[in-house]
Amino acid sequence: MQNCIFVLDANKQPLSSTHPARARKLLKQGKAAVFRTYPFTIILRKTVGTPGNEPYRIKLDPGAKVTGIALVNERTGTVVWAAELSHRGDIIRQKLSFRRVVRRNRRNRKTRYRPARFNNRKRPLGWLTPSLQHRVETTMTWVKRLRKYCPITDISMELVRFDMQKLQNPEISGVEYQQGVLFGYELREYLLTKWRHQCAYCGAKEVPLEIEHIHPKSKGGSDRVSNLAIACHKCNQKKAASAVEQFLKKRPEVLKRLLAQAKAPLKDAAAVNSTRWALFNRLKETGLTIETGTGGLTKYNRTLQGLPKTHWLDAACVGKSTPMLKISTTQPLLITCKGRGGRQKAALNKYGYPIRHNPLKPIKGWQTGDIAKHKVHGIGRITPRSRGSFVLTKPDKTQKSVKPIDLKPVFRRDGYAYKWG
Ligand SMILES: [Zn+2]
Numbered sequence: 001m002q003n004c005i006f007v008l009d010a011n012k013q014p015l016s017s018t019h020p021a022r023a024r025k026l027l028k029q030g031k032a033a034v035f036r037t038y039p040f041t042i043i044l045r046k047t048v049g050t051p052g053n054e055p056y057r058i059k060l061d062p063g064a065k066v067t068g069i070a071l072v073n074e075r076t077g078t079v080v081w082a083a084e085l086s087h088r089g090d091i092i093r094q095k096l097s098f099r100r101v102v103r104r105n106r107r108n109r110k111t112r113y114r115p116a117r118f119n120n121r122k123r124p125l126g127w128l129t130p131s132l133q134h135r136v137e138t139t140m141t142w143v144k145r146l147r148k149y150c151p152i153t154d155i156s157m158e159l160v161r162f163d164m165q166k167l168q169n170p171e172i173s174g175v176e177y178q179q180g181v182l183f184g185y186e187l188r189e190y191l192l193t194k195w196r197h198q199c200a201y202c203g204a205k206e207v208p209l210e211i212e213h214i215h216p217k218s219k220g221g222s223d224r225v226s227n228l229a230i231a232c233h234k235c236n237q238k239k240a241a242s243a244v245e246q247f248l249k250k251r252p253e254v255l256k257r258l259l260a261q262a263k264a265p266l267k268d269a270a271a272v273n274s275t276r277w278a279l280f281n282r283l284k285e286t287g288l289t290i291e292t293g294t295g296g297l298t299k300y301n302r303t304l305q306g307l308p309k310t311h312w313l314d315a316a317c318v319g320k321s322t323p324m325l326k327i328s329t330t331q332p333l334l335i336t337c338k339g340r341g342g343r344q345k346a347a348l349n350k351y352g353y354p355i356r357h358n359p360l361k362p363i364k365g366w367q368t369g370d371i372a373k374h375k376v377h378g379i380g381r382i383t384p385r386s387r388g389s390f391v392l393t394k395p396d397k398t399q400k401s402v403k404p405i406d407l408k409p410v411f412r413r414d415g416y417a418y419k420w421g
Contacts (some may be wrong), residue, residue, distance in 0.1 A: 002420075003329045004080040007032070008040040009065045011255065016054045017071075017080050037371070037411040038418040039081070039333060049329035056080070057154040058146060060139065060403070061117035061298065061315035062200045062276050064089070066140050068315030071150060082312035082332040083151070084421065085142060088339060089131035096130060102352040132275045138337050140282050155283055156319035159276055159292035162189040162348045185303075186296035187211070191230050199232040200258055201248070207232045214262055216241045226262055242364065293319035333417040338369060359386035366390065369413030375406050382407065 005023035007015040018026075023042050026032040035043040054073050061068035073079040126138070146152060163186055191211060198205045200212070210232040215221030218241045231239070239247045243322055248255040282329075283290055301317035302309065312332040316325055341361065346354035361367055363384035370382045374392055377400045383391040384404070392400045392407075 001328060001330045003039070003082060003331060003333060006039060006081075008035055008041060008043040008149065010044055010046055012043065012147030014053075014147075014149050015044075015054075019149055019369075036149075038414075038416070039083075039146070039149065051101045053151040055154070056150050056152045057156060057321070058143060058152050059318045060143075060155070060157040060279075061311060061318055062135065062139060062158065062279055063311065064135075066311045067135070068144060068313070069146075070312050070316035071146065071152070072316060072323075072325070074154070074321075074323075076326065078326040078328045079316050080328055081146075082316070082329055082335050083142070084311045084332050085138060086336045087135050087138060088337040089134060091339075092131040092134055093129075102348060105352050111156075126274075126278060126281075128275060128278055133278075134337070135275050136279045136282055139279055140224070142335070143283065143286065153288065154291065154321075155286070155288050156291045156293060156321060157276075157280060157283065158295055158298055158314075158318045159280055160273070161193065161295040162186045163294045163296065186294060187225070187228075189296050189299070191228055191229045195230040195261070198230070199235055200229040200261070201231055201235040201254065204232040204235075210236045212236050214240070214244050214258070216243065219243060226265070227237055229258065229262060272406070291319045332421045334421045336417040336419075338413075338415055338417050340413075340415050341368060366404060366407070367413055369417065370409060371411040372407040373407075373410050374400070374402050375408075377402065379410060 002020050004017035005020055006017050007023070009015055023032070023040075026044070027034065027042060030045070032042040032044050035041040054075055057072045057074050059070045059072060062229060067085040067087065069083040072078065073080050114343050143155070148273070188211060192209065197209070199207070199209065199272055206239050209230045212235075213221045213223075214227050214229050216239075217223075223228050244258070245255065248258070271300060278293065280290070297320065298314055298317050301322045302313060305317070307313045307327075309315065310332075313327075316322070316327075342358075347356050347358055349355045363386055366372075366382050366384040368383050370384075371379065372382050372392070373379050377392055377394065380392040380394040380400070383393065385391065388403075389401045390404055390407070392402045394400070
């Protein structure tokens with residue numbers, strides 16, 4: 001099953017998305033034309049009365065490496081379109097450090113001594129590093145882009161991993177929190193973060209971890225968060241109902257650290273993700289109504305509906321408004337941030353020594369990443385070369401040397417690479 005196809009009316013206003021089969025029919029009958037390849041959008045040739053727009057909600061699960069995006073029809077509860085946006089924060093960081101080193105070397109070689117001035121600049125409030133800012137910007141790009149092709153009325157986003165306030169005073173919140181299932185999910189997320197995803201007793205990582213009472217319940221220990229720790233199955237079994245002082249008798253330093261860590265509540269800073277807040281503030285500017293959810297709630301919704309853990313399904317499960325989902329797609333569009341290339345005139349080797357001059361872009365009207373159709377070899381990705389013959393990379397990764405005159409553009413690169421999951 002594929003993502004639904006976006007439909008624009010003759011005035012480029014978004015209509016309800018449609019099934020691929022129906023889009024194919026419209027294209028065949030000549031009633032519509034392809035407007036855009038990624039995301040696949042068709043445009044109707046004639047205006048058709050008043051459009052019966054469905055209410056769509058865009059749902060976001062922002063992550064460090066991958067952001068899940070899902071479009072849900074609010075009326076029917078159908079996931080009509082899904083995507084996974086892979087960010088390039090690491091590449092940005094690497095490139096900036098390389099540039100910094102090259103600049104530093106160049107200035108050491110070519111300039112007289114000047115006093116250090118690196119530390120007298122101010123950063124605006126809410127400043128994010130370029131690699132983090134990029135996450136906000138690329139996500140915003142996709143929200144804005146999808147709004148052009150689909151009549152979106154609402155946004156849901158996962159803002160925090162767990163709800164600190166509700167954890168500390170479970171009684172102030174709704175019924176489902178009072179020792180309910182949802183409470184368990186929030187609690188577990190909180191404890192995993194607090195104990196850094198490792199066993200509090202032996203430090204084991206990447207093993208199944210369990211919630212454990214530091215002062216055992218049978219000896220009057222409470223269920224409060226400050227009395228809970230995370231332990232691996234082995235330690236949990238071994239400790240069983242013995243008192244913590246007894247269990248760690250031979251390791252007093254571990255006991256001391258554990259008791260200190262148990263008492264200290266997780267600082268708000270550790271639970272709040274600055275990038276997500278920055279994204280939230282930018283989403284508010286769109287003027288759409290925004291609903292926020294916690295990671296615990298997402299997991300609760302996903303488990304309740306028996307869905308596997310993927311970025312796009314997590315996105316579809318964000319927020320309280322999540323209906324019983326009907327999944328009409330199993331193929332999310334895999335989007336990878338590629339950037340738009342550099343403006344460097346001289347390419348450098350790893351020592352920062354210029355080795356060649358980069359040609360001016362575009363070359364004969366083409367740029368790296370453009371998708372074109374060759375009259376013999378079919379569709380592929382173009383790598384233009386200033387010597388005259390281009391490289392055409394086909395979907396199966398085979399490469400052909402082609403002449404630019406035999407190419408017809410299919411999709412001009414827009415800073416992203418696309419694939420179907
Ligand atoms: Zn352990």
